[in-house]
Amino acid sequence: MDALPALPVALPLLVAAVLVGLAPVCPRRVADSAALATAAVVTVLCLVLLADSLDGPVVYWFGGWTPREGIALGVAFTVDTVGAAVATLAGVLATAALTFSWRIFEAVRTLHHGLMLVFLAGIVGFCLSGDLFNMFVFYELFSVAAYALAGYRTTDPGSVRGALNFAITNSVGAILVLGGIALLYGRTGALNLAQLGEALAGRPADRLVVVAFLLLMVGFFVKAAVVPFHFWLADAYALAPTVVGVLFAGVVSELGLYAVVRVYWTVFSSPLDRVEGLRGVLLLGAVTTALVGGAMCLLQHHLSRMLAYATVSHVGLTLAGFALLGPAGVGGAVLYLVADGMVKGSLFISVGIVDHHLRDVDERRLAGRGRHLPWLGALMVAGALGLAGVPPFGTFLGKALMEEAALETGHPWLIGLFVAVAALTSAALLRATGRVFLGLGSRARAAGAPRSPDEAALRHPHVHATQALPAVLLLAGALALGLAPRLATEAEDAAGQFTDRPAYAAAVLEGTRDPAPPAGPHLPIQLAAPALWAAVSALGGLGLALAALMPDRLPTRLRAGARAWRPAADLLRGLHTGNLGDSVTWLVVGMAGFGTLLAVVLR
Amino acid sequence: MTPALRRRVFLVAAAVAGALLVWGLTGLPDYGVYAGPYGDVLNQVAVAERKAANVVAAVTFDYRGIDTMGEEFILFAAVLGVAILLRAQRDETEQPPDEDAADRHAPGTSNAVRVVGLALLGPVVLFGIYVVTHGHLSPGGGFQGGVVLATGALLVYLSGEYVTLRRVSPELLTDLAESTGAAGYVAVGLVGVAAGATFLANVLPLGQPGMLLSAGTIPVLNLVVGLEVAGGFVLLLYEFLEQTLVIRRPGEVT
């Protein structure tokens, strides 16, 4: 059907408006089913778009305004494989989240369903759009929905503070994005991505182009939570209800990265031709983010905050793949992004189940109480392995592609980063799982009689299928991605299409749709070395987790060594105050820092 | 960081960032010189093609109509968010506004304010409707007119007639108005699809520029947006006023 690209956005918005309008008379079950059905339909539509776009971008001009002589008059959705893939991920996560919340979420009439659908519509529109200002509009759409959803538990004081920090810091980021858009428009008089690229092509980067890229990059990096723009994330993501946290951790942060690479490859790839320098700046951001996120993740005992920092560190890893500025890196990063999103979604749902049934999310207080939910523990261990990028998870495949790209571009040390960070995040999860489900490493009370009738009920919690199934299926999805036969080649093809600016511009402005020339014979990807690295990660994670759980068994020297890290850990913790003024100050510091680096490197 | 340290760090960073911004901004064309093609092309063709005299309205509701749909739903989501955030907590009870008015010892509204406020109500509402319906012909449109209409409700509150306002324009009705506005926009877009064109295509007869019934779907979209914006802002008003006037924690007096 011709209007297919518009439907995944129009449909959830329409259903949201209807649900809210009918709020007084709409029974809860009907609203639940409608929202869930809509999310499922959106997922299917995005999958169809994904299939359609394999041959080349699908371009849809709203209102029928096709471009004239290379000038775009209207707004276009330019659906390519990468955009459709991220949109599908959003759909899958939303469906899982709405299934999970079927029984347990206290909705305010149908307002919550409306917000979730608007949230989904915003994300999908953002991924499919081919116009810079239109991207901004959808960006604000899902952001506003996110601010409202994050502050949902208004009785919880921390939730309000986190939501304020979230909203204000991200709004500043949006202001910067709009500044970048204004600069580009002032120079080129265009808002369409392809047209912008054509207008800037062939000319060297002057100060306006550099600053426009800086503003767009910093603004989107705030959403992506790249260091030092990440201080808002942990409070907001951890204190939001699970159903929203699934989407936040699974796809929203990655959207910031998606935006930067999309804008880079369609608009800036021609003028910003000092690739080596730019690569260095982006890698600096990636490494800092990955390490800070990983370290903070390890220092957390609150399960949701742990996952929030794991999100930050994996954003760093994904950015590293994108930072290599080539099709191989992009392909691996996108694959990693999708699989990792599903793993994190599954973990967030598992934590949600723990929260709902055991009424707590602090691993120290939960010690041993998960004994009666062994399958949940196994699920979380599987999730931790997915985070570590162990085969046959999709994360392994994505990481393998990124590692290969790192070798190709002469940055072999990146492999060390991937190994170390994966070990850190999986160690935190494994340690928490060991403590909660096996009672390891705690001076917990012995497994004896329950202290209260309440606890007796908690002994054999009945977890309904609607809660458990989404977590299981998401992990299964991540596994399926790793096992799919030609996914690596597909990812590379998609990345080739994504990074080909002239072909994109031709498809959008002239409507030509030549299938991308086959990118040469694909060498079968070497999986042996990456598998070795993944094993090192997993073992490292396991080792760290056990060391944390049973420090008495460690030789004295190791223990002293561990203690030497304490001042650094305290400093790191001290920096993350959750204070609004601090977050915004670090934002400006980051802007100044990245700006100076870019100005030096790109001119 | 301590507040003093934070201020110093910020000032240094802002100085550097500001310098970079200024450096980049000087790359723009001079103020008053518009080089780009987009605006010029639209100024030439929009009136002829869309029979809308107001080119900004044509851009907002036709050429870039999907942007406006997103923007409309941003307003929708924000109103939804405010409603959720300010809902009555479980340990609070709602006190009906007329009882509360009896309890209050605040000075009543002066007669001058009341008379002028209520006298202005009619003209303001009329003006709002005018701005909404004439968006394609003169400056204005759904957003601007919708806000003007919402200020009518604010005038009623300022005149001390909040209770009457709630009775005349109950939350139910405003809710419905807002949702109809939002859904209506998408529906108009889908009409384009149903008519075989693209989403948000302008498929109604275009008429002559300068006539009230011209420019196809543009006045329809103006109406729909006006409805949604007016409903949305009145709902915002209700939510905030309800927090201060109606909702009481147990034990709280005023």
Place this chain on the structure above:
Amino acid sequence: MRHLPYMVAAWLLLIGLYGVVTSRNLVHTITCLSVAQSSTYILLLSVGFERGGTAPIFLDVPVGTKAVDPVVGALTLTDIVVGATVSALLLALAVQADKHHGSLDPERLGKAQDD
């Protein structure tokens, strides 16, 4: 003089951010955020200005008269709506903060949760 409006926009952004960073009252913070947002309105409208151009409304003037850019007008309209709605949402959060903390001071909203 050629770039003065752009510099005004940059100044508004920085002064607004300064207000956000040093604020001791949430309502003040939100207002400063609005100031920062208004910098984008100014930047957009200045970029589209055509000296000697009239408004792009061709009811009384013939098509072809020099007019300013209509696109930035539409963009700024969208921007203003977005800014207003975000402010509303933030103010609702501020109301909740006041209710649960009894204070509107961002410093007093509590340290990050101990992990």
